[in-house]
Amino acid sequence: MTIQSPSATKAALEFKSTSLTIPVLVLLSPDLDSIDQQLDEKVSQAPEFFKNSPLLIDLQKLNAKEMNIQVETIVGLVRQHGFMPIGIRGGNEQQNQEALAINLPVHSIHSQNVPLVEKQVSKTAFVDVKPALEANQSVENKLITQPIRSGQRVYAKGDLIVTATVSAGAEIMAEGNIHVYGSLRGRALAGVLGNTESRIFCSDLQAELVSVAGIYKLKDDLALYPPQTPVHISLKDQSLDIKNI
Amino acid sequence: MARIIVVTSGKGGVGKTTTSAAIAMGLAKRGYKTAVIDFDVGLRNLDLIMGCERRVVYDLVNVINNEATLNQALIKDKRCEQLFILPASQTRDKDALTTEGVGKILEELSKDFDYIVCDSPAGIERGATMAMYFADDAFVVTNPEVSSVRDSDRMLGILSSKSRRAEKGEEPINEYLLLTRYSPERVRLGEMLSVDDVQDILSLKLLGVIPESKAVLNASNSGTPVILDEESDAGQAYIDIVARYLGEDKPHRFIEEKKGLFSKIFGSK
Numbered sequence: 001m002t003i004q005s006p007s008a009t010k011a012a013l014e015f016k017s018t019s020l021t022i023p024v025l026v027l028l029s030p031d032l033d034s035i036d037q038q039l040d041e042k043v044s045q046a047p048e049f050f051k052n053s054p055l056l057i058d059l060q061k062l063n064a065k066e067m068n069i070q071v072e073t074i075v076g077l078v079r080q081h082g083f084m085p086i087g088i089r090g091g092n093e094q095q096n097q098e099a100l101a102i103n104l105p106v107h108s109i110h111s112q113n114v115p116l117v118e119k120q121v122s123k124t125a126f127v128d129v130k131p132a133l134e135a136n137q138s139v140e141n142k143l144i145t146q147p148i149r150s151g152q153r154v155y156a157k158g159d160l161i162v163t164a165t166v167s168a169g170a171e172i173m174a175e176g177n178i179h180v181y182g183s184l185r186g187r188a189l190a191g192v193l194g195n196t197e198s199r200i201f202c203s204d205l206q207a208e209l210v211s212v213a214g215i216y217k218l219k220d221d222l223a224l225y226p227p228q229t230p231v232h233i234s235l236k237d238q239s240l241d242i243k244n245i
Numbered sequence: 246m247a248r249i250i251v252v253t254s255g256k257g258g259v260g261k262t263t264t265s266a267a268i269a270m271g272l273a274k275r276g277y278k279t280a281v282i283d284f285d286v287g288l289r290n291l292d293l294i295m296g297c298e299r300r301v302v303y304d305l306v307n308v309i310n311n312e313a314t315l316n317q318a319l320i321k322d323k324r325c326e327q328l329f330i331l332p333a334s335q336t337r338d339k340d341a342l343t344t345e346g347v348g349k350i351l352e353e354l355s356k357d358f359d360y361i362v363c364d365s366p367a368g369i370e371r372g373a374t375m376a377m378y379f380a381d382d383a384f385v386v387t388n389p390e391v392s393s394v395r396d397s398d399r400m401l402g403i404l405s406s407k408s409r410r411a412e413k414g415e416e417p418i419n420e421y422l423l424l425t426r427y428s429p430e431r432v433r434l435g436e437m438l439s440v441d442d443v444q445d446i447l448s449l450k451l452l453g454v455i456p457e458s459k460a461v462l463n464a465s466n467s468g469t470p471v472i473l474d475e476e477s478d479a480g481q482a483y484i485d486i487v488a489r490y491l492g493e494d495k496p497h498r499f500i501e502e503k504k505g506l507f508s509k510i511f512g513s514k
Contacts, residue, residue, distance in 0.1 A: 147448050149402030150395055165448065167398045183445075 022086065025078065026058040030069040032077060039081045046194035047082075047214050048173070055083040060090030060109060071098035139176065148172060148186065155192075168208060177201070183227075187211075191235075200233040201245070215240055247280075247355040250362050251380035251418075253404075255396030257367030259388045260425035263461055264483075265364035266294045266470035268384070271487035273328035274472075277359040280319065282331040282350075284376035285366035286342060289333035295322065296468025297330055306334035309346030315353055324473070329358075339371040347375050369403055378409050382419045382490075385449065388426050389438040394446050401447065421452035423486065428457045429502040440500055453486035455479055456499040 027035065043050045055078060062069060075085050088099045089107040096106045139158035148154060148162065150169030160174035163181045170186035172178060176198055178190045183204040191198030191213035198212050206227050208219050212235040222242075225231055230245040252265045262283075269281035283291035286306060292298040297320045303313035308331075315331075322328035331350075334341065354361050365376035377383065383404055387397040404418055405411055411418075424443060431437035440454060460477030464470065472487070474480040478499060485495045 146405070147401075149405065150398040152402045152406070165446075167402075167446065168395060169399065170402075185446075 020054075022054050022056055024056045024058050025083075026060070027062050027069065027074070030062060030067045032069075032073065035074070036077055036080075039078065043081050044214060046192065048189065048192040049194065051082045053083055054086045056107060057085055057088045058090050058109075059088060059092075059095055063090060063092050063095075069095075071095050071104070072102055075102065075104065141176070142174075147182070150186070174198070180204075184210075189216075190233075196235050198235075201230070202233075203230045204228050205231050205242075210240065212240060217242075247351075247358045247361045248382065249351060249355075249380050250360060250382045250384060251365055251377040252362060252384045252386060253365040253373060253377055253400055254367065254386040254393070255369060255373075255398075255400035256388070256393040259386050259393055260423075260455070260461075261367070261386050262291055262294050262364055263465065263471060264384060264386050264423060264425070264455075265291065265362050267472035267480075267483040268487060268490075269328060269330075269360075269362045270322075270325060270470040271472045271483060272360045272362075272491075273322070273325045275487065275491070276327060278327045278329075278357060279360045279362065280329045280331060280354050280358050281362040281364060282376075283333035283364050284342070284372045285364065286333045286337055286339045286372055287335065288366065289335050291364050292320075292330065292332040293468065294465050295330050295470065297322065297332075298468070301332045304332045304334040305350070306337045306341045308350055309341065309343065315350060324469075339366075339375075342371055342375045344375065344378060348379060351379050369399065373400075374403070374407060377404055377418075378407070380404075380408060380418050381410075382421065384421050384423050384452065385447075386423045386425055387443060387447070389424055389432070389440075389443055391438070394438065394443055398447060401449070420449050421490070422447060422449035423452050423455065425455045426457045427454045427499065429500060433502060451497070452489055453482055454497055454499045455482040455486075 057074060059069065071088060071091065078085055085104060087105040087107045088095065090109045091099060091106065099106055141158040142156035142160050144154060144162045145164055147164040148166045148170045150167045153171045154160065154173065156174040159176040159179065160172055161179045162172065165182035166172055166180055166184050166186045168185040172186065173189045173192050175191065175193045175195060178188050178200045180188065180202040184202040184207045186207065187209040188200050188207055189211040190200045194213050196213045200210055200212065204227050205222060205225050207222065210217055210233055212233065215235055215238060217240050225242055232243050232245050234241050252261050252268065254261050265281055269279050273279040281291065282305060283289050292301050300320050303318035307313040308315055308318050319329045319331055322330060351361060363376040363380065366372040385397050385400060387393050401420060404420065408418055410416060424440060428437055432439045440451065444451065456478045458477055458479035460474050460479045461471050464474055471477065471479050472483040475484070482499050485498065488495050
């Protein structure tokens with residue numbers, strides 16, 4: 001039988017410091033219906049990006065105009081749209097108390113507010129996105145030569161090129177375009193961050209679901225397009241346009 | 246150093262245990278010292294198929310928990326002295342399996358044995374992931390049927406991402422397709438997926454096709470691996486498979502329908 005001395009116990013934790021970049025929702029009006037509708041519009045433009053995204057709720061502008069809003073109500077509303085609020089800032093005394101009561105921290109208003117232009121998805125901001133990308137380093141394109149099996153998920157920051165088969169039950173996602181030279185039997189989502197210019201090219205369309213910037217079609221809707229025929233899928237007027245190549 | 250083979254599928258009831266028993270017996274009869282391990286903790290049946298259920302004293306979980314040594318748990322087969330069986334526990338459950346425990350056992354076995362066949366349980370849970378973690382070769386047993394093919398595909402994805410070789414960035418596991426319960430007649434009628442249909446979806450090296458056979462049930466009833474029934478088609482198919490695995494070139498005999506005497510003389514309809 002061994003007796004462990006107290007000094008032999010191993011450290012169970014340590015504290016570190018980090019800084020994160022998180023989207024900030026700046027509220028401009030206390031009208032919940034407008035907020036609900038506009039959140040819905042924004043989220044539907046890039047559902048994958050906003051799903052389960054952390055969010056900081058900024059109440060400074062509302063309080064400057066003396067417009068009040070219940071913290072619990074707005075938190076419930078943003079959660080319905082798939083966001084995960086991680087706190088508030090710029091709230092008045094009462095709003096701060098409300099936030100703490102539902103276990104949301106109160107953040108300082110003195111941190112820098114960088115406009116979320118590059119990541120924001122709106123038709124007007126779209127024109128800004130392209131030059132930003134060109135100024136950046138080239139985005140990595142991904143090339144996959146092995147079959148993508150059922151249950152696997154692949155994500156590419158640039159274009160995704162697959163020279164093998166994508167099995168049913170697999171998911172392939174790209175911020176840019178998707179090219180599948182084998183059979184596409186799984187799900188393909190192009191332009192996941194909202195790039196409406198993204199396209200999907202495939203030699204054999206048998207997909208369960210295809211999507212460009214959140215607008216999707218299921219296998220049932222693709223019944224008109226026979227397998228073994230190369231197609232080019234793009235977004236035209238908010239709906240998917242499928243052309244034979 | 247032993248070569249570790251996992252016999253897996255994802256789907257249940259496709260013929261993993263039948264195949265593990267047959268392959269292990271086949272390799273042992275060729276003179277290679279072989280161990281076959283049952284990873285289906287709580288639902289063991291390798292011992293039944295091998296016919297040694299009355300001689301099980303200690304099992305895999307006993308060895309992992311250091312309640313018995315490997316030598317005490319291994320059962321020597323009465324028909325072939327090169328073959329040893331390590332049964333699973335019937336009373337415990339899969340939580341008793343740990344990566345370190347299984348790794349230690351395989352390392353110890355590797356010292357003396359040439360081949361270690363791991364009979365995986367169905368599913369993608371602990372038992373299945375433990376069985377395939379240390380594998381060098383994988384026999385993916387599939388029925389020519391849609392749900393089996395999809396589950397095998399899922400299993401292949403797991404093999405290529407959750408095995409030790411995948412985690413360490415080593416050479417990937419050699420994957421082989423074993424198509425079991427194949428009926429050439431039903432394929433011709435268009436009722437069953439053909440080898441090509443399955444290959445279209447899975448794209449694997451075809452190690453062999455085992456025809457639907459009454460010999461399989463007879464074999465498990467009598468506790469003898471079906472490979473010992475050399476008259477039966479299933480037995481012969483397994484003999485061919487062991488030969489092909491060891492590098493011999495054998496034509497696939499059970500993909501085409503058997504022609505009756507009349508069709509041979511007068512040609513098929």
